[in-house]
Structure formats: C-alpha cells, structure tokens
Amino acid sequence: MKLSYEGLAEREQWLATGTALPEYDWKTMCQATEEAPVWVHFGAGNIFRGFIAGLSQRLLNKGLSESGIVAAETFDYDIIDKIYAPHDSMTLMVSLKPDGSTEKEVIASIAKGVKADSSDASQWDVLKGIFENPKLQMASFTITEKGYALEDMQGNLMGVVKADMEEGPAKARHAMSVVAALMLARFQAGAAPVALVSMDNCSHNGEKLRNSVLAIAKAWCENGHAPAEFLGYLEDESRASFPWSMIDKITPRPAEVIEKQLEELGIEDMAPVITSKKTYIAPFVNAEIPQYLVVEDRFPNGRPKLEEAGVYMTTRETVNMTERMKVTTCLNPLHTALAVYGCMLGYESIASEMKDGDLKALVEHIGYDEGMPVVTDPGILSPMDFIHEVVDQRLPNPFIPDMPQRIATDTSQKIPIRFGETIKSYMADDALDAGSLTYIPLALAGWLRYLLAVDDEGKEMAVSPDPMLEMLQTALADVKFGEPESGRGKLHDILSNPVLFGVNLYEAGLGDKVEDMFCQMLAGPGAVRGTLRKYL
Numbered sequence: 001m002k003l004s005y006e007g008l009a010e011r012e013q014w015l016a017t018g019t020a021l022p023e024y025d026w027k028t029m030c031q032a033t034e035e036a037p038v039w040v041h042f043g044a045g046n047i048f049r050g051f052i053a054g055l056s057q058r059l060l061n062k063g064l065s066e067s068g069i070v071a072a073e074t075f076d077y078d079i080i081d082k083i084y085a086p087h088d089s090m091t092l093m094v095s096l097k098p099d100g101s102t103e104k105e106v107i108a109s110i111a112k113g114v115k116a117d118s119s120d121a122s123q124w125d126v127l128k129g130i131f132e133n134p135k136l137q138m139a140s141f142t143i144t145e146k147g148y149a150l151e152d153m154q155g156n157l158m159g160v161v162k163a164d165m166e167e168g169p170a171k172a173r174h175a176m177s178v179v180a181a182l183m184l185a186r187f188q189a190g191a192a193p194v195a196l197v198s199m200d201n202c203s204h205n206g207e208k209l210r211n212s213v214l215a216i217a218k219a220w221c222e223n224g225h226a227p228a229e230f231l232g233y234l235e236d237e238s239r240a241s242f243p244w245s246m247i248d249k250i251t252p253r254p255a256e257v258i259e260k261q262l263e264e265l266g267i268e269d270m271a272p273v274i275t276s277k278k279t280y281i282a283p284f285v286n287a288e289i290p291q292y293l294v295v296e297d298r299f300p301n302g303r304p305k306l307e308e309a310g311v312y313m314t315t316r317e318t319v320n321m322t323e324r325m326k327v328t329t330c331l332n333p334l335h336t337a338l339a340v341y342g343c344m345l346g347y348e349s350i351a352s353e354m355k356d357g358d359l360k361a362l363v364e365h366i367g368y369d370e371g372m373p374v375v376t377d378p379g380i381l382s383p384m385d386f387i388h389e390v391v392d393q394r395l396p397n398p399f400i401p402d403m404p405q406r407i408a409t410d411t412s413q414k415i416p417i418r419f420g421e422t423i424k425s426y427m428a429d430d431a432l433d434a435g436s437l438t439y440i441p442l443a444l445a446g447w448l449r450y451l452l453a454v455d456d457e458g459k460e461m462a463v464s465p466d467p468m469l470e471m472l473q474t475a476l477a478d479v480k481f482g483e484p485e486s487g488r489g490k491l492h493d494i495l496s497n498p499v500l501f502g503v504n505l506y507e508a509g510l511g512d513k514v515e516d517m518f519c520q521m522l523a524g525p526g527a528v529r530g531t532l533r534k535y536l
C-alpha cells in the first residue's frame with residue numbers, strides 16, 4: 001500500500017489496517033482549492049500536517065468546506081521535495097493512545113505544497129496568484145519562534161533582513177519578507193481583506209507576526225519599493241487582521257517504532273528523513289490525542305467554520321489568557337526544564353524523565369508553585385485541570401516518543417516566553433517577590449550548564465541546534481567542568497540581557513542566584529543531580 005492518490009484506490013486493504021480514509025475525493029478538493037484558495041499555511045512541518053490539516057479534513061469530511069489548504073514552505077524546501085511530492089501532499093496521522101494502541105487516519109486536505117521561493121517563478125507565481133485572489137480568507141503559520149525574528153541577540157537587524165529591506169519584494173528571502181511581498185501583491189490586486197494567523201508558541205503571536213511584517217513593509221515604503229498606502233492597508237485590522245492564537249498538541253519527531261509498525265501493516269515508504277535544515281519529518285506524523293486550538297475570531301474576509309472542527313473561536317483577551325496558561329506555566333516551561341536536565345542526565349524520553357522523582361518534582365514546583373500564582377483562569381479551560389492532565393497523563397504517556405533533544409532545540413528563543421513572562425508578572429505585583437523564586441532559576445541555571453555540552457557524568461554531549469548557540473558558547477568558553485569557581489563572574493552579560501530572559505535577571509533579584517546554582521552544577525560528576533536535590 002502506498003500513501004498517494006493512486007495508492008488510496010486500494011481502499012479495502014487500507015481499511016483492513018484500521019486506517020480511516022478521507023471521505024472526499026482528493027482531486028475534486030484540489031480543483032475546488034484551485035478555484036477558491038481560501039486557506040494557505042506557512043510552515044509545512046509536523047504540527048501543521050498532524051493537527052491543522054486534520055481540522056481542514058474534518059470540515060471536508062462533514063461537507064462544511066470544499067477547498068483544502070495550500071502549504072507554503074519558506075525555509076526548508078526538502079520538505080516539499082521529499083515528503084509532499086511523493087505522497088500527493090498526504091499524511092498518515094498516527095495518534096498515540098496511553099494504552100499503547102494507535103488510531104490511524106490518512107489526512108488528504110492539503111491540495112499542494114509550494115516552495116515560497118521568490119527566486120523560483122514556477123513556485124512563486126502560484127503563491128502570488130493565491131494572494132491576489134479575493135477568495136483567500138486566511139494564512140496561518142507554524143514556522144517556529146525564530147521564523148518571526150528580525151533581530152539578533154544584540155538587537156541588530158539580521159543580515160538577510162537588511163538585504164530584504166534594501167532589495168525589496170522581488171528578492172524576499174526571510175519568512176517575514178516573503179509574507180510582506182505576498183501581501184503587497186494582494187494590496188496591488190485590489191487590497192481584499194485577509195487574516196494572517198500565527199499558530200506558533202510565542203507570547204502574543206499575532207502581535208509578533210504583525211510587528212515583523214509591518215517592519216519590512218515600512219522599510220519598503222521608505223526605500224521606494226512600495227507605496228505609502230500599503231502600510232495603511234496592513235495597519236487596518238478591518239483589512240489585514242493578525243488574530244492571536246494558542247495551539248497545543250505534543251507532536252514529536254517521527255519515531256522508528258511507528259515506522260516499523262506501519263511497514264509491518266504493509267504500508268510502504270514510511271521512512272523518516274532528516275533534511276539538510278534539520279527538520280525531522282516522515283510521510284507519517286505521530287502525536288498524542290489531546291489537542292487544543294484557541295483563536296481570536298477576527299477574520300475580515302470570512303473564514304472556514306473552524307468551530308465545527310473543535311477550535312475555540314473567542315476574544316483576544318481569552319486567547320491571551322489560555323496562551324499564558326499553556327506556554328508560560330502549565331506545559332512549555334515544564335517541557336524546557338525536562339529538555340535541558342533530561343539531556344544532561346542521559347535521558348532520551350520525556351515519559352521516562354517523568355518517572356525520575358527529582359525531575360517530576362522540579363516540574364511540579366515550576367508549574368504548581370511558581371507559575372500558578374500568576375495565571376488567570378481564561379474561563380474556557382481550567383488551568384488546574386489543564387496542568388493535571390499535562391503532569392499526570394500527557395507527559396508520562398510512555399507511548400509518546402518525545403525526546404528532550406527535540407524540545408531543547410532553539411531554547412534561547414523560548415526562554416523569555418516560557419520563564420520570563422512569569423518573572424515579569426512577579427516583578428509587576430507588589431504582593432509577590434521575584435527574588436524568592438527557586439525552581440525557575442534552577443531551570444535557567446540548568447540551561448546555561450547544558451550549553452557547555454558536557455553531561456552530568458562529564459562526558460561530551462550533543463547540544464540541539466539554536467540560533468544563539470555559537471554566541472552563548474563563546475561567552476561561556478572559559479567555564480570548566482570540575483571547576484565551580486570558573487563560572488564566577490562569567491554570566492553577567494548573559495543574565496542581564498532582556499533579549500534572552502525577557503528581563504534583566506539582576507533587576508529581578510535572580511542574577512546571583514542563577515550564578516550560584518550554575519557554579520554548583522560545575523563541581524564534577526553528579527553535580528547537576530546534586531544541585532537539583534539540594535534545592536528540591
């Protein structure tokens with residue numbers, strides 16, 4: 001059995017494997033999408049294929065939409081060539097239940113995958129045509145936190161961004177310039193309204209997307225690449241809206257054990273690839289069953305009936321509260337703490353880390369004791385129920401093949417959101433004392449110790465990719481494992497940098513505490529574990 005339009009003709013065989021199939025014809029859907037391209041998604045990776053495309057499939061199955069989604073990739077073209085093209089953009093979704101069984105479904109709601117490459121007219125013209133089409137209602141995004149960043153750690157514009165600003169839309173390379181260029185095409189073709197919806201784990205993700213697109217557009221207006229009215233179009237929320245959202249579904253990298261299960265069922269060519277840009281991707285996606293998507297209902301050109309697919313459509317305020325609940329308290333900070341300590345303590349599975357009493361206690365203290373006091377109940381989801389589900393069911397699920405090494409990717413981009421927001425809330429509240437925090441600083445010190453690329457036994461350890469890795473490792477170059485005093489006085493520039501932590505940690509009363517914890521973790525083999533135990 002092959003995962004493709006022709007392959008699905010072997011319907012009985014597919015059904016015999018327990019796989020649910022789309023209840024519509026893929027080619028008919030592709031035709032409808034060509035005529036009415038309602039939805040484009042940027043970032044053709046795993047969460048999109050396993051969650052967002054699944055929402056579109058629900059609407060297609062129920063007859064609530066006729067068009068599917070066009071996937072656009074600005075960064076890693078291998079995804080399109082190696083995963084989308086051979087499988088007619090279809091995904092085999094494997095949902096992992098806590099009892100070890102799986103649910104399987106072929107998701108066929110993606111009409112095509114396109115490279116958002118301004119230097120390749122055959123691909124660019126397709127996307128441009130879609131943005132020029134007044135029927136386009138929404139473009140959504142899962143391009144990782146770093147996809148939105150225009151500046152480096154010193155707050156300077158990145159080289160590619162500077163070049164894009166100078167050279168204009170015809171040569172757009174950075175994801176934000178690509179979006180600005182396509183929006184300029186839409187503006188010039190009649191300025192129809194549209195919603196641009198970030199679905200990444202960033203605080204105020206809609207605002208982040210808006211600010212970055214506007215910064216590019218402003219530079220183009222100033223440099224004569226776009227008329228001044230273009231800025232007015234982007235700034236008018238009744239024409240170009242940037243709804244905020246909260247998304248949640250633990251979607252690990254594709255696991256070998258799942259590949260084997262699928263091949264044993266006779267499903268061919270399921271092997272994962274690691275692309276040259278380090279995307280871990282396969283024709284299948286494996287993920288947990290729980291999923292939450294909360295979206296600000298601000299769509300000036302209409303939208304698919306997302307609420308019929310289980311999406312919470314609500315106000316910006318409610319999105320903000322659910323996002324703070326998940327990303328700054330109940331899930332993602334716990335994930336990052338497990339990521340850095342898990343790597344140093346030799347773990348390759350989040351579920352096994354949750355069996356380690358010290359690590360379980362660490363995340364419980366971070367979530368329940370330090371995060372919860374500054375969380376507001378959003379009303380639509382209870383923070384206490386949510387964190388219980390995360391700590392007691394989702395993270396310990398042994399059948400979710402999630403690895404600390406995946407979560408440790410790009411940690412520098414996540415720290416200000418996952419921990420900095422809570423520290424800021426303590427600083428803003430006269431009744432609370434940020435300096436009294438213990439477990440959040442322990443997570444921050446653990447991250448800095450992790451950056452040394454030496455595990456708790458003193459052995460060399462691989463560190464996951466991070467855009468700031470080189471700069472941070474250079475700053476820590478004189479710190480030596482086995483020499484706790486070598487850490488003294490080396491962290492000041494790092495700990496005082498609000499780009500890294502959201503705040504100056506010395507102003508929060510936490511700089512010296514983090515330095516102390518970090519130095520203790522340098523003492524020698526077992527010092528990371530020992531420091532954890534000392535504070536827990």
Ligand SMILES: NC(=O)c1ccc[n+]([C@@H]2O[C@H](COP(=O)([O-])OP(=O)(O)OC[C@H]3O[C@@H](n4cnc5c(N)ncnc54)[C@H](O)[C@@H]3O)[C@@H](O)[C@H]2O)c1
Nearest residue numbers: 043044045046047075076142143144147175200201250251
């Ligand atoms: N995987 C999850 O559990 C999960 C859950 C909720 C939210 N998310 C959000 O979705 C994002 C993507 O997760 P994923 O599982 O799809 O990861 P993935 O590695 O499968 O895909 C990442 C996607 O982002 C693109 N990308 C990476 N760096 C980029 C850059 N600098 N500019 C533009 N595009 C870039 C890649 O090309 C790819 O399309 C996460 O960073 C997070 O914000 C993920």
Ligand SMILES: O=P(O)(O)OC[C@@H](O)[C@@H](O)[C@H](O)[C@H](O)CO
Nearest residue numbers: 201247248249250251332335407
């Ligand atoms: O996807 P990232 O890289 O922003 O973060 C890694 C994980 O914490 C994240 O993917 C979670 O699995 C997800 O946020 C759960 O909804």
